[in-house]
Every structure is written in C-alpha cells, then in structure tokens.
Amino acid sequence: MASIIRPTLLRQTALSASTRHAASLTNALSSQPIRSAVMKDSVRIAAFHASSRRNLLPPGPQIIHGSVNDPAPVKPPSPMHGSYHWTFERAVAAGLVPLTMAPFAAGSLNPGMDAILCSLMLVHCHTGFQQIIIDYIPNSRYPKSRKLAHWALNAATVLVGVGLYEFETNDIGVTETIKRVWKA
Missing domain, CATH: 1.20.5 (Single alpha-helices involved in coiled-coils or other helix-helix interfaces)
Structure with missing residues (x-):
C-alpha cells in the first residue's frame, strides 16, 4: 500500500x-x-x-504487425507438440520415481539400471529447461536470443551426457556416489 x-x-x-x-x-x-x-x-x-522503481532489464522491442482488426495468428495443430509431448514428459517424470528408489531398495548396483536412470534424468532436465526457454524467451520478440538459448541448452545437454557416461564407465557411478554421500 x-x-x-x-x-x-x-x-x-x-x-x-x-x-x-x-x-x-x-x-x-x-x-x-x-x-x-x-x-x-x-x-x-x-x-x-519513496525510492523509485527501476527495471533490471530494458523493455524488449515493441513491434506491432498488422492492425487492430487483424486476427491473432494461430499455429496449425500438431499432436507432436501438444498432447504427445506432454504425455512423454509425464511418462519420463513418473518413470524417474521407481528408478530413483530401485537401486537403493534392491541393494544391487546394476550398471544398466544406472544408465537408464542417468539418461532419464538427462531427458527430464532437458525438457524442463526447454519449456523454460519457450515460456520466458518469446520467439516474436527475441528470435536470436531464443535460438542461442536452445543451442546452449543442446550443448549443455550433450556435455552433461558425455560427463555422465564417463562417470558411469570410468568411475563408481551415480547410485554408488549417492550411497556414499548418504552414509558420510
């Protein structure tokens, strides 16, 4: 107030x-x-x-295409970017729950299960960050920044994937690391 x-x-x-x-x-x-x-x-x-309000970033470019009476552009419906994409994200998130608990409950250090856990975590994080980019960097205002953010996300995903592969094959693995940290 x-x-x-x-x-x-x-x-x-x-x-x-x-x-x-x-x-x-x-x-x-x-x-x-x-x-x-x-x-x-x-x-x-x-x-x-009484201090003045200052914005952290300057406002984006204000470009108006068309007139007030033009209809809003509607993209053609695509099931791949709609319900299938959402269903895939939910399936990955639901699959992470038992995969996170299984190695600790069963007591086995199966490298195959570890690899599936790491790959699902990577896909889950990639799709989550992809949605953040889509939501917060509008393509109509910042097309170059959005493309740069997508390329940076893809590069980071590949880098983390290579790092997890190296960690799984040449070191003790993710589940064993979590076990050791938990007992420390």
Whole structure:
C-alpha cells in the first residue's frame, strides 16, 4: 500500500505520526533523545518507501504487425507438440520415481539400471529447461536470443551426457556416489 502513495504524502504522514508518537513519549518520559530517534527512524522508513522503481532489464522491442482488426495468428495443430509431448514428459517424470528408489531398495548396483536412470534424468532436465526457454524467451520478440538459448541448452545437454557416461564407465557411478554421500 505504501508503494502506491506519493512519496511526499508518505513522508508527511510518517512525520506527523512520528511527531504524535514522540509527543506522547515525551510527555510520558520527558526525554528529547527518544523523540529525535523516532523522527530519524520515520524519515528513514519514509525514504525507503519513496525510492523509485527501476527495471533490471530494458523493455524488449515493441513491434506491432498488422492492425487492430487483424486476427491473432494461430499455429496449425500438431499432436507432436501438444498432447504427445506432454504425455512423454509425464511418462519420463513418473518413470524417474521407481528408478530413483530401485537401486537403493534392491541393494544391487546394476550398471544398466544406472544408465537408464542417468539418461532419464538427462531427458527430464532437458525438457524442463526447454519449456523454460519457450515460456520466458518469446520467439516474436527475441528470435536470436531464443535460438542461442536452445543451442546452449543442446550443448549443455550433450556435455552433461558425455560427463555422465564417463562417470558411469570410468568411475563408481551415480547410485554408488549417492550411497556414499548418504552414509558420510
């Protein structure tokens, strides 16, 4: 509520309230330092609330295509980018639950199960970050940034995939690492 009030009005209200509060404290305790402390605090609070709002990033380019009467562009329906994509994401997420618990419950260190767990985690993370890019970097405003973000995501996914492969084949593996960290 204080951010929508004009700064001068806020300062006046804070000063009058602090003056009333300080007057009652002065009458009760008859001390000047308390009044100056209350005045100083109220001015500092009023100055805090009166600060201007600054955006972290400048606004994106404002480009208007067509006129007000033109219909909104609608992409042709594609089941691959609709329900199949969503079903695939849910299946991967649901498959991660038993795969995360199975190596610890069964007590076996099967490299095949470890490989499936790592690949599903990688696919799950890739699709999640892909949706973040799609949601927060609009293609109509930032086409080059979106393409760069997708390329960076693909490069990071390949790099992490190679790293997980090396960790699984040349080291102790993901589940054994988790077991050792859990017992440490």
